[in-house]
Amino acid sequence: MSAVQLAASSSQQTPHRRRSARPLVCLLVYAILLLGLAVTLVPFIWILLTSLKPASEIVRIPPTFFPERWTLDSYRTIFTDPKVPLARFYFNSAFVAISRVLITLFTSSLAGYIFAKYTFRGKNLLFGFILVQLMIPFQVVMIPAYLILVQLRLIDTLWGLIIPSMVDAFGIFLMRQFISTFPNDLLDAARIDGAGEFTLYRRVVMPNLGAPLATLGIFTFMATWNDYLWPLIVITTHERRTLPLLLTWYTSQHGQRYDLTMAASILVLLPILVVYIFFQRWIVRGVALTGMK
């Protein structure tokens, strides 16, 4: 207690010395941060190393951390398994994710622009409906959503994963917030130049939406890529599975073969990690900005 007070009183006189005067505190801070880093990374590293071990080494007790013999056997087994046409599953996941991103970006920016820049009767009511939508968890409406898909004959199709989520309330909300700050003069200038309203949206508004479109696009992509519950309900045919579904199916087939299941996990994690490495700044900033979850 008194030591802390002493440190404080010394920093009071010379604020510059504060950091250098407490090397121990600084060291402790870094020690804790590095410990956190280890806890975050070690599970990933461990499954990566597990996937590089031969099958005989997996069952050893106690297990080895680093492989005694490095091998790509597990990956080779997965790639050559006729029951696992990997390209097919990557295509399924990518097709659904990219379609949803493109459609969501279009509908969100269009509706967000209209709610931000036009005045019309019923606007508050309609936007209120969007806000209410934000509060409804997917699990609450998934049963009726399923029954609608049955009526539309979209069960067990990839379109069944895309069509129910073409309009995103959060996306509309985010875009409206951003476009509200957009100067009206620019829009009016384009109008005087004879631009129609849709041209205005396409040529003036859209090119200025880079940052929010990127943020919304990346989040939609990751959410779709990692989605599990809805595909689990909709998809039944093996060839139409998305990657997370493939992963649980594969794990159920090869329960104790941890070299294989961990290699499969790595294969599912890899694309999203690549996306993350490239767009890390946008993603982290997006969360900080929107409190997205």
Added chain:
Amino acid sequence: MTQAVMARHAGEPRKERSGLRPGQRVFVWGSLIPIFLYLGVFALFPMVWVVVLSFFNYSPVRVGDGPLGLGGRNPFIGLDNFAAMFADTRAGQIFRISVKNTLIFAFLVLVVNLAITLPLAVLVESVHNRVKGLFRAIYFLPTVSSAVAVAIMWGYVYHPQQGLLNNFIKLIGLTPPKAWLTDPSAFVFGVPLAMIAVIIAYVWMDFGYNLVIFIAALQGIPHELRDAAHIDGATGWSEFFHITIPLLRPTLLLVCTLTMISSFQVFVIFQVMTGGGPQNQTRSLTMEIYENAFRYQAMGWAASMSLVLFAMVLIVTLVQFRILRTDWEY
């Protein structure tokens, strides 16, 4: 076109109030009508329909004779589904267990999450800018990872013999539990061990969100305030409790609400790691809804349970609004 522009300029003050010119009308309603027709089918209808279903003993395998398969062999049963939640039947018991589990999970996740993210955010914020970004990026990594892969990974980490965790515990000379995920008789402070294990895995996966939000909020605190506190003799601890925490109150409230609401909805990690076991100790409400609706096809019963989930989310949201309204700090 120019005429329209001229007309708009002539009627400038009127435009703000009375809405749209003909060209704009086509654009606005031409865009909004399809969007809201779509939302009517895929958003409004499901909200209404889930309420309707909760009053029926509905199963899609039976054909009813009314509209949308209701009536006849899918009879209207009034509030019976809700009464069944309190009844002393197997289904009622499991439902109540799942609600209890979900509440325990959400509460403990919130406590553990805040206990980690808030101090960690302060530490990350205090280090040099160049490494700050790196720490933040890596801490955020688990949140972008596929939940299924993370759940499978943690299932292996918890493996009794081969798992990383038990071998680490042995390495530092302690006795590990004999099974993390499958032993129904293991409890820690009255909470099932399997539940603790799921909570740890979930917090590991999810803490990056709150961390990033807290770091952003800390960066928003004006330096003058901290400097003033230092001049008044505030130490690290008292600065944290008397300056940082009060100024973070709105953020803290937002984070608590979001964390609670998203914890209510967790499905994947329970389903993949424990499947609700052992002895329903980790059965969550969303799992219960999913299994009844899509495995047992008891969709009326499941619909009434999903309304309970909605009520839980609504209560947390309303409490948040209430606190926000009555409690403006600055």
